Amino acid sequence: MIAGISIYEILTVTSILFFIGVYGFITRKNLISILMSIELILNASVINFVVINKYLYPDLLQGVFFSIFIIAVAAAETALAVAIIINLYRQIASVEVKDTETMKY
Amino acid sequence: MERYIFYILALIMIVFAIASVTSKKMLRSVIYLLFVLCGIAGIYFLIDYNFLAAIQLTVYAGGIIVLIIFSVVLVHHIEMELELAKKSKQILVGLACLIGLGVFLTTIYSHPFNVVENNITTTTEDIGLGLLSYETGGFILPFEVISVLLLASMIGAIVIAKGKKLTDKNDSTL
Numbered sequence: 001m002i003a004g005i006s007i008y009e010i011l012t013v014t015s016i017l018f019f020i021g022v023y024g025f026i027t028r029k030n031l032i033s034i035l036m037s038i039e040l041i042l043n044a045s046v047i048n049f050v051v052i053n054k055y056l057y058p059d060l061l062q063g064v065f066f067s068i069f070i071i072a073v074a075a076a077e078t079a080l081a082v083a084i085i086i087n088l089y090r091q092i093a094s095v096e097v098k099d100t101e102t103m104k105y
Numbered sequence: 106m107e108r109y110i111f112y113i114l115a116l117i118m119i120v121f122a123i124a125s126v127t128s129k130k131m132l133r134s135v136i137y138l139l140f141v142l143c144g145i146a147g148i149y150f151l152i153d154y155n156f157l158a159a160i161q162l163t164v165y166a167g168g169i170i171v172l173i174i175f176s177v178v179l180v181h182h183i184e185m186e187l188e189l190a191k192k193s194k195q196i197l198v199g200l201a202c203l204i205g206l207g208v209f210l211t212t213i214y215s216h217p218f219n220v221v222e223n224n225i226t227t228t229t230e231d232i233g234l235g236l237l238s239y240e241t242g243g244f245i246l247p248f249e250v251i252s253v254l255l256l257a258s259m260i261g262a263i264v265i266a267k268g269k270k271l272t273d274k275n276d277s278t279l
Binding site: 019028089 | 138
């Protein structure tokens with residue numbers, strides 16, 4: 001654990017990061033920006049898993065395992081989303097949310 | 106000492122996260138996101154989970170950011186400015202986020218956590234043994250499921266991104 005830092009301060013920082021991600025998710029109009037906001041939200045939750053593991057149950061490792069799984073799923077999700085975005089750009093020449101009204105292949 | 110490093114990291118993370126969601130230039134906001142991810146890796150180093158910090162740096166800063174930069178460069182002109190939401194909508198969403206943050210913080214600060222003082226260092230060996238153990242509490246099944254998921258998403262990404270050849274029909278829609 002970090003000397004001199006309580007769990008409350010770290011949880012405050014992660015909550016702020018989470019809500020910055022939510023703000024970006026709602027206000028952005030571009031698919032790639034929305035993807036980046038999702039990355040922020042996922043990262044904030046991963047820090048929470050790790051910090052709660054370290055501060056409250058230091059002899060277990062469950063939080064570390066779950067954060068590894070979350071990172072793996074996030075990587076898979078990003079790869080798929082980028083593939084979908086590029087294919088969409090080929091079909092309608094735009095990645096703005098308002099132009100995206102078809103998912104027909 | 107560690108205390109000040111943590112405050113500096115927290116400040117960097119919050120400032121660059123805000124810059125990342127409000128910047129008008131696409132590529133810059135990706136680079137700001139890179140700084141946030143590096144700050145998160147720094148926090149993992151501070152709480153002594155070196156393996157997770159290495160994963161964070163390689164997978165996020167090395168893999169996902171490069172992937173996003175590639176898609177930005179393929180899709181946008183570098184100088185193109187992003188369209189922002191309406192001022193009223195921005196203020197409304199900002200207020201809603203502040204209210205949500207207030208609810209989170211009051212819940213966190215009113216909950217008594219049973220913090221265990223410790224200085225245990227987790228080695229990579231512990232993590233590997235836990236991931237591959239068959240006993241109760243072992244994580245061998247989710248580990249295998251994740252590997253199948255990664256394979257499936259890889260094949261899916263290739264199939265989707267390959268798409269169709271540009272035929273007359275596609276040309277008319279462009």
